[in-house]
Each structure stands twice: as C-alpha cells, then as structure tokens.
Amino acid sequence: MKICCIGAGYVGGPTMAMIAKQCPDIDVHVVDLNQARIDAWNSDKLPIYEPGLDEVVAEARSRNLTFSTRVDEAIAAADIIFISVNTPTKTFGIGAGRAANLEFIEKCARQIARVATGHKIVVEKSTLPVRTAEAVKRILSSAENGATFDVLSNPEFLAEGTAVEDLLSPDRVLIGGESPVAIAALANIYATWISRDRILTTNLWSSELSKLTANAFLAQRVSSINAISALCEATGADVDEVARAIGTDSRIGPKFLKSSVGFGGSCFQKDILNLVYLCEHFGLREVAAYWEQVVSMNDYQKRRFSERIVRTMFNTVSDKKIAVWGFAFKKDTNDTRESAAMYICRDLLRERARLSIYDPRVSEKQIRADLVTACSDLQGQICESDLKLIETNVTIEKDGMSAADSSHAIVVMTEWDEFKEFDFTKIYQSMQQPAFVFDGRNLLDHKKLALLGFEIHAIGKSA
Numbered sequence: 001m002k003i004c005c006i007g008a009g010y011v012g013g014p015t016m017a018m019i020a021k022q023c024p025d026i027d028v029h030v031v032d033l034n035q036a037r038i039d040a041w042n043s044d045k046l047p048i049y050e051p052g053l054d055e056v057v058a059e060a061r062s063r064n065l066t067f068s069t070r071v072d073e074a075i076a077a078a079d080i081i082f083i084s085v086n087t088p089t090k091t092f093g094i095g096a097g098r099a100a101n102l103e104f105i106e107k108c109a110r111q112i113a114r115v116a117t118g119h120k121i122v123v124e125k126s127t128l129p130v131r132t133a134e135a136v137k138r139i140l141s142s143a144e145n146g147a148t149f150d151v152l153s154n155p156e157f158l159a160e161g162t163a164v165e166d167l168l169s170p171d172r173v174l175i176g177g178e179s180p181v182a183i184a185a186l187a188n189i190y191a192t193w194i195s196r197d198r199i200l201t202t203n204l205w206s207s208e209l210s211k212l213t214a215n216a217f218l219a220q221r222v223s224s225i226n227a228i229s230a231l232c233e234a235t236g237a238d239v240d241e242v243a244r245a246i247g248t249d250s251r252i253g254p255k256f257l258k259s260s261v262g263f264g265g266s267c268f269q270k271d272i273l274n275l276v277y278l279c280e281h282f283g284l285r286e287v288a289a290y291w292e293q294v295v296s297m298n299d300y301q302k303r304r305f306s307e308r309i310v311r312t313m314f315n316t317v318s319d320k321k322i323a324v325w326g327f328a329f330k331k332d333t334n335d336t337r338e339s340a341a342m343y344i345c346r347d348l349l350r351e352r353a354r355l356s357i358y359d360p361r362v363s364e365k366q367i368r369a370d371l372v373t374a375c376s377d378l379q380g381q382i383c384e385s386d387l388k389l390i391e392t393n394v395t396i397e398k399d400g401m402s403a404a405d406s407s408h409a410i411v412v413m414t415e416w417d418e419f420k421e422f423d424f425t426k427i428y429q430s431m432q433q434p435a436f437v438f439d440g441r442n443l444l445d446h447k448k449l450a451l452l453g454f455e456i457h458a459i460g461k462s463a
C-alpha cells in the first residue's frame with residue numbers, strides 16, 4: 001500500500017509521520033511545493049515544533065516516510081492520496097474576509113486528475129466548507145487517463161502542542177464517504193493503533209460539517225468564559241473560580257474554560273467565519289449572526305486587554321519599555337498564526353510603546369513578519385508609520401529576564417511553563433516602579449508576585 005499526502009504543514013507532516021510510524025508496511029510520501037519546508041522535514045530541525053514529533057519522524061523517516069517536492073510522482077504511485085493543503089480565509093473578491101479560499105484544494109484535485117491512473121482513494125484532510133467533496137468529485141471526473149476515484153472526508157482534530165498525543169490516542173477518527181470499500185480501506189489503516197469504537201463513519205456532508213462545528217463549539221466555549229471574565233473584572237468575582245464551579249457540572253465539563261487574552265491559531269477564526277459565510281449563503285441570517293458573535297467577542301477580549309494596559313499605566317505607554325512574554329498562539333508550538341500577541345503588540349506599538357519580545361520557540365524573523373501582518377489591511381497594505389514603529393520600537397530578546405530588564409511592565413501572552421520559573425525577585429529589582437504585570441493567561445502566582453511588590457492585572461480578576 002502506498003500513501004501520498006499533498007501538503008507538508010502542521011497537519012500533513014505529523015499525521016503522516018504517525019501513520020508511517022504505526023504502519024511500517026505502508027510507504028508514506030509527503031509532498032509540498034515549498035522546497036524549504038521539505039528540506040526542513042528532511043533535516044534535524046523540523047519546520048514545526050511539537051513535543052515528541054522529532055522521535056516519531058526520525059523513526060519512520062529512515063524506513064517508510066519520505067518528504068519531497070515530487071508531487072506528480074507521489075500521486076501516480078499512491079493508492080490513497082490525502083489532501084492536506086491550507087484553506088485560509090479569502091482576502092479578495094466575493095466572500096473576502098469570510099469564505100475559505102479553496103484555490104489550493106482545487107489545484108490539487110486538478111493535478112490528481114491530470115496525473116493519476118487506475119483507481120485512487122482521495123481523502124480530504126483539510127478543513128473544508130460542507131459540500132466541497134462535490135466539487136472535488138466533479139474535477140476528478142475529468143481525469144485524463146481514465147482514472148477512477150472514491151472521495152472521502154477525514155477531517156483532522158489534532159491540536160497544536162499536543163499533536164503527537166492527539167494522533168496517538170484521538171477521541172475519535174471521523175471518516176465520511178459513499179463507498180463502504182473505500183471507507184474500510186482508510187479505517188483499517190487507523191485501526192492499526194486506534195480501537196474500532198473510536199473510528200466513526202458517516203456520509204460526506206456530515207463529516208465535512210462536523211469539523212467546522214467542532215471548532216465552532218470549542219471556540220464558543222472560550223468566548224463564553226472570556227465574556228464572563230469581563231463581568232468578573234467589573235464585579236470582583238474571579239473567573240478561574242467561576243470556571244471551576246461550572247466545570248464540575250458533568251453536563252458542562254472542565255475543559256476549554258480557561259479564560260485568556262483571546263483565542264488564536266490558524267483555525268478557530270477562519271473556520272467560524274467560513275461557517276458564517278455558509279449560513280449566509282444558505283439564507284440563514286440568524287444562524288450566521290449567532291456564530292459571528294464568537295469571533296466578535298474574541299476581538300473584544302483582545303482589544304479590552306490592550307486598553308486595560310494603557311489605562312492602568314496612567315493612560316500612556318508612549319516611550320515606555322514593555323516586556324512581552326510569549327508570541328506563539330499557545331504553549332508548546334512555534335505557530336503564531338492569528339496569535340493574540342500580534343494584535344496586542346500592534347495596539348501597544350501604535351501607542352508608541354517600546355516592546356521587548358521574548359518567545360522560546362518563535363524566531364525574530366517570524367515575529368517581525370507577524371507584526372507587519374497585524375498592522376496591514378486585508379490586501380496586505382501597511383502604512384509607513386506602522387512599518388517604522390516595527391523597525392524602531394521592537395526588540396527581540398533571547399530570554400525573558402533581559403526582556404523584563406528596566407521595563408515598566410510585563411505582559412504575559414503565551415502560557416509557556418518556563419515563565420513560572422523565572423527569578424521574580426531579580427526581575428522586580430530590575431524594573432521601573434510601579435512594576436506592572438498584565439497576565440493574559442492567568443499563568444503566574446499572583447499572590448507571590450504581589451508580595452514581592454508587583455502590581456498584578458489579570459484576566460477576569462479585579463486588581
């Protein structure tokens with residue numbers, strides 16, 4: 001059996017590495033157009049950081065896992081072809097800012113139609129609007145060499161930072177399709193290491209829609225608790241206590257109730273906006289408005305945090321040094337896509353603050369590129385003054401202590417464990433007074449810090 005996966009990103013890379021590890025008899029070939037990314041997958045420094053991933057890749061790469069840019073060759077040889085390319089929000093034309101850009105999916109389908117011979121199973125691994133498989137099937141039906149296809153939907157539910165754990169032991173694997181034979185072929189691969197009762201099968205449209213719905217529900221929980229955090233700050237209630245109290249109700253459950261500076265990541269916002277666009281397309285205005293509110297609440301949470309920083313620091317952060325701890329959208333990943341940090345940093349920069357940013361896994365190049373993105377409009381245009389501020393007012397530090405040195409405030413943006421271990425006595429002495437801490441993750445020991453003299457402002461807690 002041979003598998004090809006088009007797209008060597010955060011999903012394609014780890015997912016295929018896990019299949020190759022668990023199924024030594026299957027040849028897995030992951031292909032991408034991006035040569036630098038493929039080179040990194042073939043090196044000791046993988047393009048993405050995920051705990052435990054280096055070992056999985058190292059084990060399989062010397063045996064049955066290949067990374068290359070030879071897309072046509074991999075398609076031609078494969079029995080099963082996964083499409084795991086990016087499906088970002090459209091930035092132009094109809095549906096700009098909401099609809100998914102399906103250009104990359106369509107290009108893959110056309111390439112498969114051009115190159116394939118014999119019978120192939122094509123698996124949608126990317127997150128897609130419901131009924132995309134219909135378009136994929138139509139494109140494939142124009143195959144030039146008489147090839148035939150079954151199309152399956154097999155959305156991925158892994159979360160970054162825990163990808164290896166999630167792939168090893170998923171809550172469920174979902175496979176949607178029409179052909180029982182094709183569904184069984186894919187299910188058998190997963191059944192090598194996942195128990196059958198966790199492999200759910202369904203029809204194509206339910207599978208496609210379940211993925212968008214799962215992300216919408218998860219993001220909704222975060223926005224719900226973040227909405228309550230604003231009320232906590234106004235009333236003296238403590239959001240962590242409220243989350244604990246409601247989370248013990250088995251109907252609500254304790255997970256995904258951690259209030260934060262706002263959810264980030266490449267998918268929650270994009271998938272909800274996609275859902276909103278779909279609802280509007282089908283004339284379901286009330287449903288669209290309901291889900292859109294999850295994203296609006298998230299924007300409010302980010303904006304509220306920046307405003308609180310400025311207001312607390314005597315209404316001006318101009319020319320003040322602010323240490324920003326963390327830039328990734330969550331801990332244990334180097335991914336910064338839609339990270340709350342980039343928007344908070346943008347807001348503070350526009351208030352003329354001087355930012356010293358430290359993240360243990362994100363490069364200086366990436367941080368600067370993200371700040372440019374955060375300051376740009378949908379078309380990628382950025383004004384000269386923002387560009388200048390990014391050049392002159394941003395320093396990237398190699399450790400958190402240097403970032404905090406002589407600063408007026410520390411802003412915690414990502415919940416990296418190492419931040420809890422810093423020497424806060426030393427940090428306090430090196431800072432301007434009053435030494436403010438804005439904990440956007442409720443990560444630090446606030447009581448201890450207050451005793452040392454810090455002034456703490458945390459999410460969902462009154463100062």
Ligand code: NAD
Pocket residue numbers: 006007008009010011012031032033034037071084085086087104107108125126127128156157158159160266267
């Ligand atoms: P990514 O941007 O990290 O990777 C996508 C890769 O596809 C890129 O390297 C790109 O060069 C490549 N690509 C695009 N068009 C190509 C083509 N025609 N031929 C070959 N390669 C091509 O994206 P990702 O984070 O891996 O996400 C992929 C999909 O999975 C998205 O639909 C996303 O919504 C979904 N998803 C992501 C996650 C996650 O945690 N990141 C989790 C679940 C689902």
Ligand code: UGA
Pocket residue numbers: 127156157158159160161215218222255256257258259260261262263264265266267268329330
């Ligand atoms: C999320 C889903 O959890 C995955 O199931 C899904 O496959 C994936 O999106 C996807 O489709 O891309 P991910 O974005 O990697 O995974 O990470 P999450 O753990 O879901 O966190 C998302 C954001 O919400 C982060 O910024 C995180 O800090 C924030 N969050 C999460 C909170 O603020 N509070 C919480 O209680 C949980």
